[in-house]
Amino acid sequence: MPKIIYTLTDEAPLLATYSFKPIVDAFASTAGIDVEVRDISLAGRILAAFSDRLPEDQRVDDALAELGELTQSPEANIIKLPNISASVPQLKAAITELQAQGYDLPDYPDAPESDEDKDVRARYEAVKGSAVNPVLREGNSDRRAPAAVKRYAQAHPHWMGEWDPESRTNVAHMKDDDFHGNEQTIVMTQDDDLTVQLVSPLGKVQVLKESLPVKAGDVVDSTFMSVSSLKAFLRRQIRRARQEDVLFSVHLKATMMKVSDPIMFGHVIRVFFADVYREYGDVMDAAGLNPNNGLASIFEGLEKLEEGAQIRAAFEDVMAKGPRLAMVNSDKGITNFHVPSDVIVDASMPAMIRNSGHMWGPSGEEDDTLAVLPDSSYGEVYQAVIEDCRENGAFDPRTMGSVANVGLMAQKAEEYGSHDKTFEIPFHGTIQVLNSAGDVLMDDLVDPGDIWRACTTTDAAIRDWVKLAVTRARATGDSTVFWLDRSRAHDRTLKRIVKRYLAEHDTEGLRILFMHPADACEHALFRMRKGLNTISVTGNVLRDYNTDLFPILELGTSAKMLSVVPLMAGGGLFETGAGGSAPKHVQQLVNENYLRWDSLGEFLALAESLRQLAEHHDNQGAAVLGDALDKATEKLLLENKSPARKLGQIDNRGSHFWLALYWAKEMARQDTDPALAEAFRSIAAELEDNAQQINEELVAVQGEPADIGGYYRPDHDKTMAIMRPSQTFNDIIAKLG
Template sequence: MSKIIYTRTDEAPLMATYSLLPIISAYAAKAGVEMETSDISLAGRIIAQFPERLTDEQRGADALTELGQLAEAPTANIIKLPNISASVPQLKAAIVELQALGYDIPDYPESPSSDEEKDFAARYDRVKGSAVNPVLRQGNSDRRAPGAVKAYAKAHPHSMGTWNPDSQTDVSTMGHDDFRSNEKSVTIPAADVLRIEHTAADGTVTVLKDKLPVLEGEIIDATFLSAAKLEEFLASQIEAAKASGVLFSVHLKATMMKVSDPIIFGHVVKTFFKPVFDSYGADLAAAGLSANDGLAAILAGLDALPNGAEIRSAFDAAIAAGPKLAMVNSDKGITNLHVPSDVIVDASMPAMIRIGGHMWGPDGAEADTLAVIPDSSYASVYKTAIDDCKAHGKLDPATMGTVPNVGLMAQAAEEYGSHNKTFEIAAPGTVRVLNSAGETLIEHEVEAGDIWRACQTKHAPIINWIELAVSRARLSGMPAIFWLDETRAHDAELIKKIDAHLPTLDTEGLDLSILAPAEATQKSLDRIRKGEDTISVTGNVLRDYLTDLFPILEVGTSAKMLSIVPLMAGGGLFETGAGGSAPKHVQQLAAEDYLRWDSLGEFFALAASFEHLAQHEGNAKAQVLADTLDRATGTFLNEDRSPGRRLGTIDNRGSHFYLALYWAQELAKQSDDAELAAAFAPLAETLAGDEEAIVAELIAVQGSAVDLGGYYRPDDAKASAVMRPSATFNRTIDAF
């Protein structure tokens, strides 16, 4: 029997799974395909780290490790839903919930000192941040808007905010003394084992990373960001925002870049509230309240301090004295500085651009904004887009072209933040990357507090990425631009490999070019304004940024993207869009029994997964499932069956019913497999006949609070009951 692994993840995608997976499993079984689940949720990952502390009933398999091994096998077929890339506050919240549920897991050690605490910290480090993607992504990324989604967006264009040519919205970035400007890069001539060490001014040597294995042809980068220059920059931008009267906002990636960006976020908090930290910094530190965790965590801990009320007043005074802060939720007073994982650059910047260069202010109104992106590596992408909109106005989804992406990410290529090779420097000195012969490959002079990091990109994934770009350019007929800057150290090494490998490939008639990110952004925007399409071929971080930026502008969301990862071993990983795990949707579900999550990404990933089975295992029925699902999804879009935006309309559960109806109807009338047609004809008739009753049952439950049994670890029975409220629909699917 063929098998597809369907991942259990977190938040809105997990809630949707309770409703959608029973439908998928029933339909797939008719084609001899088994749907098997694998728990890679944040809670599941935590539980897997502490088996010796748990009962037999509580223990869970280390599903992430198992899936990582499967991803390196030619038989892999994995549908990967969005998961929480846990920031420290999210990790702590999940730990507290699991402890309340009776799991004997330890607290997260902020500053581990004993061997036991260091062991706990190491285990939690394997869980937090971008723990999942580097393990599963054993191939490069092919992400694009499906034809049906693009056609729907053109026929039903989403709203776009109007741009004022005199808009004061802008992007500010360091441009010097940052990761971009300090980067050094080398290509390793032969397999080796490297070492990273810090030599202090007094000669003390500290090994930061021992035994770092590298392969022949691998690219090693290292860089640092100056803490002192960062604070100077931030102070100047806070003053600039106040002087111009615009909102102040910071845009980082504190989840995936889970060491560097939380530290940078902490510098923003400390700089914005400098008078508070000057006066009370010692008190906050003694209480374990860290700026890196954001303002919300600090405020929540003030009640335990004897002078907590005094400190709270100081924070209030600093907010009143500073520039207006961009808000995550103005009704609840949640600012851009409250939680490091609330404002993520790849989601927040496209949203700002889409609504006319605005964010929400403390008064609940939209306003021009100074977007602070400290590192200058890719800040120019957003600045170019903003400047283009100021000059030419908003983009038109009804006519604009598309920018699909081929992204370099296989085998942890350019992994976000290189968290296992990122360090906050303890003392002035020199950080060196040494080979096994003791020779220095890269070195930097650093000061205390600087953030130093390295990353690695193996040769084989780079070659695969180049070939995938050429293949997509030929199959699509689109020009392809490699977004690389020859003046940046890492990019220069990539360009050498492109120049060496392209001549070995059939590129006749293809339009291939290499442009720095700002120029590539401008050319892509020029083309999409004319309705022309352009493939972006990028490294890992830009892949993440662009697969939100262009989809949000083109089709209104990145959750509707087709995301295929052809695994280098021959298997397939199918990702369900780039929409994140949508915590706000779960909050609404708990409060109102209404889930706005759109599962369209799951539909596209499932069709691609079935097609992969057909091609690699010769399962003809799986191909019929794929073809009919594609047609059903087209009907789903044309009939506008995506979740509505208000109570009384169908939500995620209703959208699943309509997908089941349209898919059954397509299967019943297809002529490629008479057995499947005969099996699905009665189901299609029953679902159509019960449509009114089923929709009524699904809508009737809306409006009241529900008990899911947990946020990070929902109770399966309670969550399933919430997400399958139609007895009529359930009887039909379960019987089928």
């Protein structure tokens, strides 16, 4: 039986799955399609990592590893929802919850010394950060705004903040001695197994990476960020924010870049609160209060120290003297520094740009902001958008064009594959990258505390990326731009390889360009304002950034993007848009039994999944279901049946009902498969006849707290009851199954 694998993930998308998947099961069953689930949530990954230490009845399979193997099969058909790329605070919170639920898990060891602690730490390290995406993304990324979604955004424009031509908002980044400036790149001439080691001036050798297998044609990079230069840069930006009287905000990616960015985050706190650390740093370090985990973690730890109140007052004094910090929640006093996973660059920067270049200040006011993005690789892209808005004003969703993306991400390409090759340098010396013959291929002179990393990009992934770019260019006729920085070693090398592989394709009549990222951004912005469409062809990090930046401007959210990953082995991974996993939506559900999460990306992904399944298995019913779902999704948008924002109106569950009604009606009226039409005719009629009652049942539960039995691992039965409160709706859908 043909099957779709549906992933269980985290937070709002997971809650929505409890409501939507029973509908999917019922509809898919009419075409003989089985829909299976695999748990790749943060909690599920933790339990899988320690399954050998748990009793038999608590053990879980390593679903992520299983799906990783499946991506190598042409039969793969996986729908992947957003998951938590856990920071250390999130990981610790999940561990605590699981322990309270009766799972005998070890605590996360902050400073492992024993072999057992080191083993525990290694298992948790494999779970946190971007543990999921590098395993599943065995293909490159095709992300774009579906035509129906774009038409809806033009007809129902979302809010865009006005821009003041005198806005003082800017992006600050380092000029040198960062990852961009120190990068070296080589292309392997043969298969090999590399070693990374640190050698002191006195000849002491510490092996950092014993084995790094590579193949001929693979691109290998090494680079480092000088921490002394980082600290000097941060001091300058703190002074600048104070002098210009703007909010100070740091934008990193401490989830996906789970090794390097938490370290940088910690340095931001140490520099900003330098006076506190000069006086109390030893006390806090001895107590294990790691600034990499944010102020919230430090403040919690201070409550247990004798001098805690005094140290907390010292932190408060620094914040009172300025510069003013950008806030995550000014009402609760939660700053940009409290939790490293609260302000993630790809989500926070577009939101700031959309909001007139403003973030929220300590007193609950909006203000211009100095956005600090330490590494210079991508800061200029955001600065280009800010300067465009300062000159031309806010974008108009009614008329603006679209920017799609073809992203190089297959086989752990570039920075997102660097986690196991990123190190905080323990002593002064030279980092050497050696081949199996002992030859030094690359070397870097580093100091204690510097952050060094290596990245690899396979030749096969690059070749597939070029093929996908040409395919999209041919399908659309849009201007197609490779965003490559000639001043960056990796990008110069990539450009040569891309040109070689472009020669394998018929590109006559296509407009394919190469531009520096800032110039490419200006090119895309100019075309957007003219109502023209552009395809950005980017590396892995810029893929992530662009597929939040442009959709948030165009559509109001990145969750409405169609995200298809044609797997290199022939299968398909269908992602349900970007936009994170919406922890605030979970909080609202728990407090008010109201879930604002919009499953639109899920609808779009499912339709694509059904079409691929139809093609691979010659299943006409799957094709009919996919086409009908697309029509139902467009009807949902036009009828404004997406989740509303206020109690008493439809939320995520109500939106699912209306989609099911429209989907059933489209299935009943289609004439491609008469048997399927007949199967849905009575269901569509029953749903329509009972629409008022179903809506009343769905809305009636709102306003009271909802007990789902856990945040990271909700109780199945409790959550199912919360997310499927209309018995009338459930009974009708069950007739399909």
